[in-house]
Amino acid sequence: xxxxxxxxxxxxxxxxxxxxxxxxxxxxxxxxxxxxxxxxxxxxxxxxxxxxxxxxxxxxxxxxxxxxxxxxxxxxxxxxxxxxxxxxxxxxxxxxxxxxxxxxxxxxxxxxxxxxxxxxxxxxxxxxxxxxxxxxxxxxxxxxxxxxxxxxxxxxxxxxxxxxxxxxxxxxxxxxxxxxxxxxxxxxxxxxxxxxxxxxxxxxxxxxxxxxxxxxxxxxxxxxxxxxxxxxxxxxxxxxxxxxxxxxxxxxxxxxxxxxxxxxxxxxxxxxxxxxxxxxxxxxxxxxxxxxxxxxxxxxxxxxxxxxxxxxxxxxxxxxxxxxxxxxxxxxxxxxxxxxxxxxxxxxxxxxxxxxx
Numbered sequence: 488x489x490x491x492x493x494x495x496x497x498x499x500x501x502x503x504x505x506x507x508x509x510x511x512x513x514x515x516x517x518x519x520x521x522x523x524x525x526x527x528x529x530x531x532x533x534x535x536x537x538x539x540x541x542x543x544x545x546x547x548x549x550x551x552x553x554x555x556x557x558x559x560x561x562x563x564x565x566x567x568x569x570x571x572x573x574x575x576x577x578x579x580x581x582x583x584x585x586x587x588x589x590x591x592x593x594x595x596x597x598x599x600x601x602x603x604x605x606x607x608x609x610x611x612x613x614x615x616x617x618x619x620x621x622x623x624x625x626x627x628x629x630x631x632x633x634x635x636x637x638x639x640x641x642x643x644x645x646x647x648x649x650x651x652x653x654x655x656x657x658x659x660x661x662x663x664x665x666x667x668x669x670x671x672x673x674x675x676x677x678x679x680x681x682x683x684x685x686x687x688x689x690x691x692x693x694x695x696x697x698x699x700x701x702x703x704x705x706x707x708x709x710x711x712x713x714x715x716x717x718x719x720x721x722x723x724x725x726x727x728x729x730x731x732x733x734x735x736x737x738x739x740x741x742x743x744x745x746x747x748x749x750x751x752x753x754x755x756x757x758x759x760x761x762x763x764x765x766x767x768x769x770x771x772x773x774x775x776x777x778x779x780x781x782x783x784x785x786x787x788x789x790x791x792x793x794x795x796x797x798x799x800x801x802x803x804x805x806x807x808x809x810x811x812x813x814x815x816x817x818x819x820x821x822x823x824x825x826x827x828x829x830x831x832x833x834x835x836x837x838x839x840x841x842x843x844x
Contacts, residue, residue: 489699489829494692500682503828508726511639512820513677515646515813516670521636522615522650523666529631531658534585534611541569542659544652545576545588547598550645553718554589557812558652560711562661570661576601582609587655589648591641593620602626615651642725645718645816646673653809664809672810673817680821690801691821697796698723698826701769703731704749706739706795708784712773715812719773719819726827736772736788750792770795775815777808 493499500509542562544555555572562570571577575597576586586605590598593616603625605612611631616622618634626632633651635644650669656662680691687693705720707713713735720731740746749770772795774785789797800811800818827833 489826490831491696491699491829493829494686494689494696494825497682500825500828503833504682504824506640506833508640508643508824508828508833509682509821511643512817512824513680514637514639515677515817515820516672516674518635518637518639518644518646519650519666519670519673522633522647523654523670525633525636526651526654529633531613531631531654534613534655534658535660539568539585539611539659540581540583541571541585542655542661543577543580543584543586544570544572545586545598545601546572546574547588547590547592547595549589549591550642550648550718550721551589553714553721553816554645554648554652555587556714556717557649557711557816558587558656560714561653561808561812562656566661568659568661576605578604580605580608580610585611585613585655585659587613587615587652589615589652590622591617591644593617593622595622598622599625602630606630613651613655615648642722643820645820646813649813649816662809669810669813673813676814676817677821680818691818692825694798694818694822695825695829698727698729698771698822699829701767703729704739704745704768704770705731705733705773706736706770706788707734707773708736708788709775709781710735711777711781711808711812712775715775715815715819716771716773718816719823722819722823723826726823726833727830728827728832729823732768736784736791740791750794752794772797773815774799775808775811776800777806777811 546552546555559570559572599621606626606629613631615633618632623632635647653664657664680689705716707716716733720733723729723731770792772788776782776799800814
C-alpha cells in the first residue's frame, strides 16, 4: 500500500523527501558533465594503443553489476574485443588487457588486491571510485582514477559510473557517444519528472504508480533492455523495498508455469483488482527500441503478452542506444524514489500518512 495522494502534492513530496533524493537523482546530467571533464583530464587516449586482448568489467556490489551489464550489452555480440563481466579481477590479466571497475567502498579489499595485481602486471586500469582509500591507492599511480564530483548518495551515481565506463568503450572504438547530448537528455528527463509535474505528465510518477502494489517481473526484450531492467531492480530494492524478478523475455517463456500464470491473469477481463489479497505478479516488458531488431523483439514479446505493461524511453527520445538506456535508468531511479517516499520505505512521512487515510 502507498499514499498515492502524495504524488499530487509537491509540498508534501518535498517535506517527505528529507534527504533530498529527488534532487540528487535529478543531477544525473550534471554527473555526466563532471565525469566527462574528469575523463578528459585523466586522458583515456592511450587505452587505444593497439587492440587490447580483452576488456574486463569488474562488477563489485552496489550498482556496479547493472552498469557493467549495460556496458557489455552496448559493446554488442559483434564486438571485436572480448568483453568479460566478472566479480573480481581475473588472475590472468596482463599488459594487453583493459580493466574497468567501480565500487562505492574506498576500502574494498577484494578490489584493492585485484587492482594491485592488474597494475603490477601492466594492465590498463580505469577506476570509478572515491579518490581516497585503499582501492585508489592500490593503482600505485598507474591506474586512471575518476572520482565522483557531484555529491549524491552512492546508489544514485549510475550516471557517473556509466559515463566513465562508456568513455572506456569510446576510447577503444567500441561505441560512440556525445556526452554533452547525453547530459542534456538527462536534464530534460529530470525536468519531466519534477515533483511539480502531475502524474499524467510525469514519466517517473506514472511508472511508480504502475509498479505499486505489484510484484514486478521486469523482463527485457533483448540483452540491452534486460541489463537496464537489472538496474531498475536494484533501484527499486534500494528505495522502495521491492523485490523484482529480472530476466529476458526469451528465458521467461521457458518458465512455463509462471509464464502461463501471468498470461492467464492478464486475460481475465472481469477480474476485480480490489478483491485481490496482497500484491500480485505483473509483467513489465522493458524495451529500448534502439534499432530494428530491438523493435521486432519488442513486437513479438508484446504479442505474446498483450496484458504486459511496456516500459520504453518514449517516442521523443533519440534512436540512440546510449541515450535511451541512460533515460530508462534515470526514470527507474526517480520512480523508485517516488515510490519509496509514498510507501514510507525511505523513512519519510509517507507511512504516517497511510495511518490517517
